[in-house]
Amino acid sequence: MDVSDWVIQCPKYTTFRINILKPFNSKKLQETLVNQSIELNAKHIPDYNCLKQDCLILSQWDEDVGVETSGIEVVVDAACAAAVLRGAHVFAPAVMSLTPNCKAGMKVDIYGDLEGKCKRGLKVPYDGEKLYVGTGILKMSRFELFDNGVQPKGIAIHTLLPASKLPVVNETMYPKGYLLLQNLPSIVCSWVLNAQADEYILDMCAAPGNKTTHLGEMSKNKAFIIAIDKTPQKVLKIQEKCEAHGVTCVTPYCFDSTKCCSEDSSGINGGPPFPPDSFDKILLDAPCSGLGQRPQLGKKVMSLNMLKSYTIVQKKLMTNAVKLLKPGGRLVYSTCTTTVDENEALVSWALEKFPNLKLIPAEPFHGGPGLPGVGLSDEQRVLVQRFGPEIDELRLVEEKYRDHIGFFIAAFSK
Known part of the structure; x- marks a missing residue:
């Protein structure tokens, strides 16, 4: 299948990261799926299993499971529509249109606005390009959503069944910080870095903190982790996520990681910039074009200049990462995109640019090999x-393991 066709499809599996610092009640998940199976008149609940202690994978409902549509249309924005296909409920701010006769408790059909042209509060059926993404139960009236002069909050539609047939399972089933919706490749990325006690670890582009907290959990709060992002609001989000997850070994800083290495720095404790050879392990989950995200429902147009700008930043970040890594240390580079320039070609460039850098197995392997003929040998x-x-x-x-988002992981030693 061509990658352009693949990215507009919804993955057939949903993954969650289980916080191993907190007790996980698997019975609650079982009960939720059983209740949904009764609601949907399904013979079996979807298969689910833990790939590791901290990774839960759920599959789709059987093909014959369905729900009768209502003929009553609710339009949501494209981002919300993609989330519904992944098993989410609809939150109030994402609702764009709802006919006047709709009342709380009614069954409604959820459509995604693919062009982004639906005007908020529209009262008539939307005639723009749209996609059916699921059916659910309306929890708010039109007045609550559009007409009372207050920004609406909370769940507006309780999703019964997405068009993707993925189960409606989400983080809200558990206390905050216990369960995190996270794509499998992102979870694997942290496994590849393999945070351990007493290691000094740098997460160079840490927001929103998903991988940062995973590393802290993996080390059982015994590693020394520094998380960097250049946006103050995002650094605050990292702090909040660490608190919710019970991760206490992370120190976040607001800084530009393209400038985080300096020969003049006195040490790690004072914050960035840091002196060379400071960290045992470094995660460079680089800013990228994001073309591996799925499903991509909105019309995303990216210029050639914009695409090229990512590799410029990635190379600056990689240069700093190599300098900051201790001899014998491990550097993990990752992106959530499918372009060769940001993945295989970037690895090829790094190996040529830095003779002291060696490509090592990015284990454990759950993804396929790199693409052939784009700068890496079969051995690489x-x-x-x-x-x-x-x-x-x-x-x-x-x-x-393959049907998730587009993603790339490479590991190096110095």
Whole structure:
């Protein structure tokens, strides 16, 4: 399948990261799925299993499971529509249109606005390009959503069944910080870094803190983790996420990671910039074009200049990362995009630019090898992980590991 067709489809699996610092009640998940199966008149609940102690994978409902549509249309923005396909409820701010005769408790059909042209509060059926994404129960009246002069909050539509047939399971089932909706490749990325006690670890582009908290949880709060982002509001989000997850070993800083290495720095404790050879492990989850996100429902147009701008920043970040890594240390580079320039070509550039850098196996392997003929030899591309629609005999991957978002992971030692 061509990658452009693949990214507009919804993955067939949903993954959650389980916080191993907190007790996880698997019975609650079982009860939720059983209740949904009764509601949907399904014979079986979806398959689910833990790939590791901290990773839960859920599959779709059986093909014959369905729900009768209502004929009553509610339009939501494209981002919300994508979330519904992944098993989310509809939150009030995302609702764009609702006919006047709708009342709380009614069954409604959820459509995504693919063009972004639906005017908020529209009272008549939307005639722009739209996509059916699921059916649910309306929880708010039109007055509450549009007409009472207050920004609406909370769940506006309780999703019964997404068009993707993924189960409606989300973080709100558990106390905050216990369960996190996170794509499998992002979870694998932290496994590759493998945070351990007493290690000095740098997360160079840490917002929103998903991987940062995972690293803290993996180390059982015994690593020394520094998380950097250049936006104050995002740094605050990292702090809040750490607090919710019970992660106490992270020190966040607001700083530009393209400038986070300096020969004049006195040490780590004073904050960035840091002196060379400071960290045992570094995670560079680089800002990227994000073209691996799925499903991509809105019309996303990105200029060639914009695409090129990402590799410029990625190379600056990589240069700082190599300097900051201790000899013998591990550097993990990752993106959530599918472009060669930001992935295989970037790895090839780094190996040529920094002779002291060695490509090592990005284990554990759950993605396929890198693409052939784009700068990496077969011996090199089998060391990296690419998540996408490609099937490569060099390393075959089960569908339940392959059918997620587009992602790339490479690991280096110095």
